[in-house]
Amino acid sequence: MTRPTSRDVATAAGVSQATVSLVLGDKWRGRVSERTAGLVRETATQLGYRPNLAARNLRLGTTRTALLVVPALTNEFFARVYTGAARIAAEHGFGVVLYPSPDGTGPARNPFASARAALDGVIASSMAADALHAIGGTDLPLVMLDSDPTAGHASAHVNLDIADGMRQATEHLLTHGHRRFLHLASAIDSWTFHIRAQALATHLGPHTELRTVRAPLSVDAARTAMETALATPHDRPTAIICDDDILAAGACKAARRLGLRVPDDLSVTGFDDLALATAVEPELTTVHLPAEHVGEQGMTALLAVLEGTPWTAPDIPVTLIPRASTGPAPTP
Structure with a gap:
């Protein structure tokens, strides 16, 4: 035919x-x-x-291909970002090549012999920013996700309202009477985690205590860190605010191993609203981040840049999802 x-x-x-x-x-x-x-x-x-996209691309001098750089495919959040970006790309005859940095957030090897020849633009998570140097993408149109909007090297930025998410989590716990907090922070040196720490410190009242413990983004690392931090009863917090759901799952495991009940003795909040949040027991109070929408906006921003159209948008709203891992502060 x-x-x-x-x-x-x-x-x-x-x-x-x-x-x-x-x-x-x-x-x-x-x-x-x-x-x-x-x-x-x-x-x-x-x-x-x-x-015939191949013929069309030869005429236009473009490949109609975008590169999405993420820290790792093992994180469900970035899989959802890819889904959103690919959906918008397909509507405009583009393809999206997904490139996870092999070492998570560290440097990466160039996935192409010449990135400039193979790509029209790059969408990158701030957590994988080091990979940009390896792929030679700095001369290409670049859209940064979840990154410092004052940084001048990107063509456009797409950000979640991370600070407001931390505000919602903090106010939720303050309303429940919590005054002794522990911030289980990611050990990754990234803008998005710096914002969480700043927002938490800003929204805590003058009559509160805040201690920070850092851990790599794994359940076991978080559990080990929390077993040490919670071992002494006299200075034990009543609420743990975690930088993401994986850390929160580790905190819950540590609490159980120490004989502490969540949320009766210790409230725990996460960040991301991964599938993990409803797989643990009790289910996790967490800040929902619309990851697919991040991917959609990232690709939309790149298309605008390629068209020569200025692109700006407000931060994407996030929502606290209260579940069973938080409750009233225990009575002294």
Whole structure:
């Protein structure tokens, strides 16, 4: 069976090939009516038309490929970011190559012989920023996710309202009467975790205590750190605020091993709202981060930059999800 061409679509729809190119290339707004655009898309679908992207890319001098750089695929959050970015990319005839830094947040090897020749742009998490030097992506359009908006090297930024998420978690615990806090912080030196620490310190009242313990992002590392931090009863906190759900799961394990009940003796909050949050018992109070929306906005921002359109957007809202791991502060 002969593959239908753009000329076939134009003939069937009763329009010119130029109109077909505008509509299927998503360049029709202001040039073609919505009715005609709809007719062209419907006709293309009925005929089973698929654009020859390889030929089109040669004409445009682009590959229509974006690189998404993340710390590691083992983290569910970044898998969701990819899902959102790929969805928007597909709607615009782009592909997304996912590149996890092999060492988590450390430097990475160049995944291409020449990144400039293989890519149109880069979307990168701030937690994997070191990988950008290895792939030579600094000369490409760059959209940074969850990163310092004052940094000047990026073409655009897409951020979650991390500070407000920490505010919501803090106020939730203060309302429950907690005054002795422990911040189980990520050991990763990253902007997003610095913001969490700053927001926590800002929103605690003058009559509270705050201690910080750092741990790598693993359940076992968090459990080990918390078993040490909670071992002495006289200065034990009543609430642990964790930088993410993985750390929170480790904190809950440590509490159980020490004979402490969550939330009766110790309240625990997380950050991310991973599937893990409802897999543990008790289920975890955590800040929901809409990861897929982050990916969608990241790809949308990159498309805008490639079109030469300035892109700005407010921080993406986040929401505290109260569950069973938090409750009233224990009576002294």
